[in-house]
Amino acid sequence: MWRMRRLGRRTTAILASLGVALSLAGCGVTRGDDSRDLLMIIPNSPGGGYDQTGRAAVGVMEDDDITGGSFTVENVIGAGGAAAMTQLIGEAGDEHTLMTVGLGVVGSTYSFASGYGPLDATPVAQLMSEPEGILVPADSPYETVDDFVDAWKADPSSLAIGGGSSPGGPDHLFPMQLADEVGIDPRDVNYVSYDGGGPLTSALLGSKIDVGFSGPAEFLGSVEDGELRMLAVSGEERSPQEAFADVPTLTESGIDLVFLNWRGLLAPPDISEERRDELIGYLEAMHDTPQWQDTLTENGWTDDFTTGDDFEAFLQEQDTRVSTTLTDLGLL
Amino acid sequence: MDTLTLLLDGFASALTPQNLAFCAVGVLLGTFVGVLPGIGPAMAVALLLPLTFGLEPTQSFILFAGIYYGGMYGGSTTSILLNTPGESASVMTAIEGNKMAKKGRAAQALATAAIGSFIAGTIGTLLVAFFTPGLARVAVNIGAPSFFAIMLFSLVLVTAVLGSSKLRGFIGLAIGLTIGLVGLDLSTGQARLTGGVLQLADGIDIVVVAVGIFAIGEAMWIAAHLRRAPLDVIPVGRPFMSREDWSRSWRPWLRGTALGFPFGALPAGGAETPTFMSYVLERKLSRRSDEFGHGAIEGVAGPEAANNASAAGMFVPLLALGLPVTATAAVLLAAMRTYGIVPGPTLMADQPDLVWTLLASLLIGNTLLLAINLPLAPLWAKLLRIPRPQLYAGILFFASLGAYAVNQSAFDVALLLVFGAVGFAVRRFGIPLLPLILGVIIGPLMETKMREALDLSNGAISGLFNEPLAIFVYLLILLALVVPTVLSRVRGPVPHPVSNESEVS
16 A cells, blocks of 8 residues: 655755756745744645645635744654654653644554543643534435444444545544444444545445545545435534535434534644644634635534644543543543 | 547647747756656656746746656666655666666666656656547546555565565565555554654655665675675676567557556556556566566566656646645646646647647657666666776665655655665575565555545445445456466466465565
């Protein structure tokens, strides 16, 4: 399997040393006061959800010159984000570093037993949340969530449930929590993990799995074209996207579960109170820009913005939920 | 006929002097970045993609096409010259390519790689242009059981490359498979052979293993034997391919294309399996199989063609289904979205002009790549005239840089040295490198597919047999095992009996 390598500052330096002097639009970087510069650590490969969120936030902050300095973005790949988490903890006291974090990273710190969780760092802000979707191939016998849940309850292990994340990730946690909610022992769920949304889609299109659980954005095209059907979304409200307007929420379907994948930002541990507040200030300013609101709409993200202590309380709750689910499954 | 008209329209919008200049820049950049060890095509595209922002879609595509094929090709150069493959898809190229270079045939190896890449890329792109929607439909129906069967088949073929001592061959294979086991079990999250080291949790990158065993191991071996064996200078051969080289190359090019394209088009097919199968197949088919392991041109021509055909095949699921099946495709998909192009079943009908411009750009990029790189091959080959100590110093430098660049971690450099020591040890004990490296490549792939197939059937063994293609491949395996045995009974002993033991591994 190919692993995407990280697009770091060092590689950029290699490139620069090649003497590639191309004066094309989009590659100019304005250098300001170094002391205001920040490093953004992305815990996964370029192009993924963490990368999109982190880079979008950086883009808005740079365009509006919110921090007065420039950003360096570094993808630290490994162990589902646990490697980046370990690096962030190692930067304790560094006031010029931020890291994108999310539900998947919380799960990875458990499943990779890396020893450090997001609560060991300094919570800065939650940036967004995103519901998950339940998908079936067009020729599936299930027309509604009820159809699926009834069949699932009748014989839980006979249905192959696919997701685009490894155990501990959002696409794994969601079906497990759903199973728990409808009275199925999560241990009976036959979960097949795929390496991201692409392979998951092809498994659905080829009817290799019965039901897929994943973030809806990647399936927009396939749902619009009628190749896949979305049975439900897991948010509190229906998706704002037109193609999913007819898809009910789980609560509408009588299942009392709201499941949100979320992403936010952490700073290293042991930074000063003032610096934390300053960083929160940057993000509040970013959140108020029209560009950020556009970014949310474009990506179909929900505007779930909390900062500081509220975000910390939220992280605490998420951490407990993840560890409970994984313990129930016997994975910890 | 319709398709042809559309493709010609694509050419019309792609072929302007300005666009050609963009394409040439892309090819050069892509080749240079691709030549850097540790930076494969995915990385090259991701690094250089920002250059395309702010351009018109057409110009951006044509620049991209140059970068993409340039990056694909660049990887083979270091494999051949320095024995340091930059990415997993060019590992097989290093095996015969570097042997050729040592015999003074670097220019021929580079040329057969360039022409093979061109032919495979062109045929592959044309296949994408003419058959994409239909192929994509078929491809999604091929799942884990068939993959597993195909890999089992290639493992059976591995017996052909075990070398003179079967025992040593199997030891090599076992070492390789063990290296492939390192990392987190994907289904249960259990750590295997990681010794609690977090950096090992994702497994060991094939590039680090290959470069360590090939390049570092060899440098250590040479250093250890310098006193006893005098340095022989690498002869400088003819700069161009001879008539014989051509006649030995064209069939592997076509067979490599035939193997590579379907794998590229399959979701999660990748380039590793076809390059590996192409190598094994050429070795089986060649009338000069004794030359394999000492620099057989077929062993470069086939895998390089397979590599590039698979790179072209990647566009089938990308354009028809919006499925990014490789890291490169994921980067490209993100780029297409910035132009408001949403790949999917209706893309080719909705935005034909953009799709056809992209395909035409790929064909142009591929042609320019050949035009630029073919004359460069003899120049690159001169690199090997550098005296041996300096040359190996350079190889060590590039190998370390490459290992570092893969994940930008110092840990990988340490790991590289460990594999260098393993490489030295296997040379010392006469264990063949080829089965070892094949074990590293095929082991994890095969395991993933087997686990997926069994997960899908909830553990029932029938899950391995529930696709027609899988059953067909199992029949082929049976034939491959039975026919030579029967023939040898009828005709007397044959030089390369196929052993049943291979199934055990």
